[in-house]
Amino acid sequence: MSYARVLCVGLVGVAGHLVEVEADLSPGLPAVVLTGLPDTALHEARDRVRAAMVNSGQVWPNRRITVNLLPAMLPKHGSAFDLAIACALLAGAGELPLAPMEGVVVLGELGLDGAVRPVRGVLPMVAAAADAGITRVIVPVGNAREAAVVPGVTVGAVDSLHRLVAFIKGQGPLLDRPPVRDTPPPSGPDLADIAGQDLGRHGLEVAAAGGHHLAMIGPPGAGKTMLAERLPSILPPLDDASALEVTALQSIAGVLAADAELVRRPPFQAPHHSASLAALVGGGSGLAMPGAISLAHRGVLFLDEAPEFAYLTLQALRQPLESGRVILARSRGTTEYPAQVQMVIAANPCPCANPAGDQHCQCSAIARRRYLGKLSGPLMDRIDIQIRLQPLGVAQLMTSETPAEPSAEVAARVRRARDAAAARWAAHGWRLNAEVPGPQLRRPPWRLPPKDTKALRAGLERGSLSARGFDRILRLAWSIADLDGRDRPSGSDVDEAAQLRMGEAIDRQAGR
Numbered sequence: 001m002s003y004a005r006v007l008c009v010g011l012v013g014v015a016g017h018l019v020e021v022e023a024d025l026s027p028g029l030p031a032v033v034l035t036g037l038p039d040t041a042l043h044e045a046r047d048r049v050r051a052a053m054v055n056s057g058q059v060w061p062n063r064r065i066t067v068n069l070l071p072a073m074l075p076k077h078g079s080a081f082d083l084a085i086a087c088a089l090l091a092g093a094g095e096l097p098l099a100p101m102e103g104v105v106v107l108g109e110l111g112l113d114g115a116v117r118p119v120r121g122v123l124p125m126v127a128a129a130a131d132a133g134i135t136r137v138i139v140p141v142g143n144a145r146e147a148a149v150v151p152g153v154t155v156g157a158v159d160s161l162h163r164l165v166a167f168i169k170g171q172g173p174l175l176d177r178p179p180v181r182d183t184p185p186p187s188g189p190d191l192a193d194i195a196g197q198d199l200g201r202h203g204l205e206v207a208a209a210g211g212h213h214l215a216m217i218g219p220p221g222a223g224k225t226m227l228a229e230r231l232p233s234i235l236p237p238l239d240d241a242s243a244l245e246v247t248a249l250q251s252i253a254g255v256l257a258a259d260a261e262l263v264r265r266p267p268f269q270a271p272h273h274s275a276s277l278a279a280l281v282g283g284g285s286g287l288a289m290p291g292a293i294s295l296a297h298r299g300v301l302f303l304d305e306a307p308e309f310a311y312l313t314l315q316a317l318r319q320p321l322e323s324g325r326v327i328l329a330r331s332r333g334t335t336e337y338p339a340q341v342q343m344v345i346a347a348n349p350c351p352c353a354n355p356a357g358d359q360h361c362q363c364s365a366i367a368r369r370r371y372l373g374k375l376s377g378p379l380m381d382r383i384d385i386q387i388r389l390q391p392l393g394v395a396q397l398m399t400s401e402t403p404a405e406p407s408a409e410v411a412a413r414v415r416r417a418r419d420a421a422a423a424r425w426a427a428h429g430w431r432l433n434a435e436v437p438g439p440q441l442r443r444p445p446w447r448l449p450p451k452d453t454k455a456l457r458a459g460l461e462r463g464s465l466s467a468r469g470f471d472r473i474l475r476l477a478w479s480i481a482d483l484d485g486r487d488r489p490s491g492s493d494v495d496e497a498a499q500l501r502m503g504e505a506i507d508r509q510a511g512r
């Protein structure tokens with residue numbers, strides 16, 4: 001036998017594709033020709049595989065070796081092909097029987113010493129293999145837990161090339177994957193920690209129920225960051241498909257813990273305002289990595305101190321927020337990552353950030369306008385809920401007679417509200433009130449009786465309310481009704497919704 005073929009998987013964005021690693025060994029001048037990989041990766045892979053084989057006690061075949069990765073057109077990145085290349089070489093040289101590797105996908109990077117190292121993206125790779133009908137995979141032991149998340153696949157784990165060779169020869173076992181953790185993963189912060197702050201809590205709950213983006217404006221210490229961090233605690237846990245997507249993105253970004261299981265809690269990402277564009281939307285040299293907005297997919301993207309972000313950075317969020325995905329252009333083609341996020345932004349009302357509040361502010365009217373004005377165009381246009389928060393007084397903080405409602409109780413209301421909205425809009429293909437286009441809510445059968453929207457229409461005529469603002473209030477009114485378990489918003493739901501729209505005032509402050 002001088003030819004062998006071993007299966008592997010290549011990733012493009014979050015999509016995996018089966019890759020065949022072929023090895024052909026022929027008599028002739030000893031040489032190694034590797035094809036189907038980008039140049040730099042090719043040389044590195046050859047050197048790693050050679051060293052790993054020799055240091056695992058294998059003989060490097062002194063023949064003319066051709067290794068080819070198919071399909072050639074598929075862009076291939078990273079080092080996950082090493083182990084499959086080594087297997088194909090050894091089988092081609094007649095050192096390994098081929099039969100045990102038939103239909104098995106092999107993933108892993110080789111160290112020079114022959115150790116098998118974990119690689120990024122194993123979860124989506126194994127999921128792609130399963131989609132292609134593969135039922136057995138061999139992965140680095142550090143990735144075994146995430147690989148085992150994929151249903152219908154038997155996972156074998158290895159820590160060294162030596163162990164894999166022994167296994168294929170029938171001389172030793174693979175490793176067991178690490179035992180399943182019996183303690184549940186730690187849950188995040190809880191709303192029970194927040195005293196008072198009724199408007200903030202209400203805004204957060206309505207945002208969760210309708211999937212609305214949320215902006216909180218208030219002086220330092222008002223509790224904006226605290227509130228934002230607790231949004232995931234009242235969102236429904238991720239369903240199977242979403243959990244797989246979110247876990248896969250974390251796997252690709254290399255932030256999934258080795259003992260990780262399927263991520264069920266909606267993610268929360270709070271990039272610092274000094275974060276680079278690549279850190280925020282994705283990119284980097286070589287393999288384009290998902291950024292914070294993709295790591296927040298199906299969860300929360302929190303922009304704290306939002307006006308401190310560079311204007312171009314805020315602009316760059318616009319398109320992903322619109323389309324729910326990020327497209328990263330590279331010389332070797334484009335990479336696409338999902339990015340459906342619920343955005344929360346927090347801002348001080350002005351650059352002086354005086355903790356004592358607006359009345360002590362020293363900033364000029366122009367400075368104040370310019371500060372929030374930075375947000376107005378690109379982001380505020382998309383944000384349904386815009387509230388102003390004031391810090392609690394010491395007295396309120398210290399003397400809370402009734403304990404604050406915990407997240408679990410709020411989450412139960414949010415879940416019922418979301419179910420009601422999903423059932424109502426199912427025929428239109430929307431799940432959340434935030435997705436419903438404005439005109440839809442102004443037309444029968446969803447139009448509200450004139451008496452309930454009288455104040456809004458008066459605002460429209462006076463010019464104190466924009467048409468967009470009008471639609472946003474309607475959307476919020478539906479979320480409020482859903483939370484209260486009513487099948488249509490009442491006039492008081494509309495009034496309540498208008499309370500969550502201080503944004504008209506913010507837009508005016510911003511001089512729009």
Ligand SMILES: Nc1ncnc2c1ncn2[C@@H]1O[C@H](COP(=O)(O)OP(=O)(O)O)[C@@H](O)[C@H]1O
Nearest residue numbers: 193194195197219220221222223224225226392
């Ligand atoms: N409503 C509240 N209940 C309990 N603690 C609060 C509340 N508001 C503020 N705090 C306290 O003040 C600190 C600052 O809150 P933070 O969320 O960082 O405010 P902001 O982001 O608006 O500046 C918190 O760490 C917390 O200790």
Ligand SMILES: [Mg+2]
Nearest residue numbers: 224225304346
């Ligand atoms: Mg803060």
Ligand SMILES: [Zn+2]
Nearest residue numbers: 350352361363
């Ligand atoms: Zn100020």
